[in-house]
Amino acid sequence: MLKLPLELPSFYWSQNKTAIDIKVKDWIEQRLPNSDESLLEKQWDIVLLGAPLSRSSISASAASEFPDHFRKMWKGFGTYNIDTDQDLRDLRVLDLGDIEMHVTDISKCHSNIKKVMNGVSKSFSESLIFTIGGDHSITAMLVSGLKDVDPSKKIGILQFDTHLDLRDLKDQGPSNGTPIRNLIESGIVEGENVYNIGLHGFFNGPSLISYAKEQKVNYITLKQARKKGIMETVQDALLELEAKVDFIYVTIDMDVLDISYAPGVPASTPGGMSTTELFEAVYTAGTSSKIRAVDIVCLDPNRDLAVQPTVKAGVHTFLSFVSGLMNKQV
Template sequence: MNEYPYPMLEPPVMIYPKTTDKSADLKVHEWIENAGSSSLDWEKYDVTILGVPLSKSSISTSAASDNPEAMRQVWKSFSTYNLEEDIDLAQLKVMDLGNVRQHATDISLTHQKTKEAMEAMRIHHPHTLPVVLGGDHSITAMLVKGLKQSHPDESIGILQLDTHFDLRDTNEFGPANGTPIRNLLESGTIQGKNVHNIGLHGFFNARELKDYADEQGVHYTTMKQARKKGMTQVVEEALNQLSRSVDTIYLTVDMDVLDITHNPAAPAATPGGMYTHELFEMVQQAGEHPKVKAMDIVCLDPRKDIQSIGVKSAVHVMLSFLTGVCKRKGR
């Protein structure tokens, strides 16, 4: 496909110069290509990046709308080479498609465009793996609905790394950042038994949400349980169970899953959460699984960040996931 197939998107704003020296160590901003920069052979790409800068749908005050561009800005701080795995991500061809167009006041219209964007990604180049930079967690419901719309006969499961259930009542809150999983359950897009949430902890979820999760058959593992059992084993068991039940696994990473000391930039940052090295290992593990076919990174407010701790952690999450994708492909 030689034409830009996304009328609902704004092409990327940040266009970095690319090095012509193939022997040089690449930085991430030199590696990721830009959809608006030249005529493209879409068939050659492995990964497509999409920004959804929406935070008007957040229950709490949030500038998560700034996050996609904030992540792109710190790409310069990262190399494509992962020392710990001895893997160079530059073997993957990655395309930044830009951002979903935002309406100034109409959240439902932006949600619709987000759904259409994911549907278009799966129709125009279904061989690529979508990586979405949010935005608040409300976008996950729209992205998964777009995925389902493009493949109506395929069943979808969710691996959710999160401090919260995100099962608040849609009648009260609407399609907000506290309701995406319930939105998907109530719309029939997914089944409760095909949701695995890892990272719940502390005093940040109401009992009624736990009761609703139990009624729907949602699987969940608290931080205390995961650490006792072992993070790797918990993720492995979740992926194995999902892979037996669904055709596609969608990974959603709410950055508030991190402990507040590891990520002060999450609007709902809390103590007692996950550590960065635990999160990086878990998303890499998910990236290795052949049924994980899309992922998002949501709920990060750069305006609350300190020395880019949160934003750099989010980029590390993205790159850790792509490290897993490289290992999946045997590269």
């Protein structure tokens, strides 16, 4: 087995792989207590990780609960995408389980995240790695783990977010408000290779804008993206990144959605993306041949409404990206 701080998925589904119309729960392979070594030796298009950490969140958050809620929602989605006329069941996806977290030691949690990403990216070098958070602090650790595999490789960041996440590390430490600054100041990512799409409203101060400009961060407001077109904006960002970097990391902060679409987000705001816009954006991102890893962060199921619209949006976001990835392979 993988000698990494990884726990088996804490929620399992019984599967029916013979049905004509299968659900996501019947499609994604899960690492079970009785799984043998051969499961880890197979070729997978996507490997899934859970990173259930939210103690490093600036605002109170139970984003650590999202990986489990994400898995439990699989029964509500089929593998066929009517919008693209694709059946995702043709892709091979393995759920490796959750990265081990310490109850109180955030630095230990971050160390485990970095170690797991490093080990998984080596063991599954041909697979796209998709992590379900967790708060946004996990992104800096995941990208750091990826960088350690081959320090000579240049990494680009495509970020969907309401916030720049460039707060000062001296004030905030490695929290969910600092992951992009953390990556820039540690020399892992160059500011000019960060593209943030979705900023809007009154949620980023002048000091952060000044730092972004100083570091040549590419930030595109939601107003600008809508004027140009969401798909066109993402396509242009990808074209620029693909010309500059060896591979791209996509981070999706669910607070990029308008509060009416995402009540289960701690830092939800008015004026954000609609779910349709986000699904279109991540689908477009999925078509890039240079995407190496993706995360979805900052979704707190405990804040969600009874029918869990935000959790459903999170699963739909994952499936939309995978649809784009499949389109790339067609």
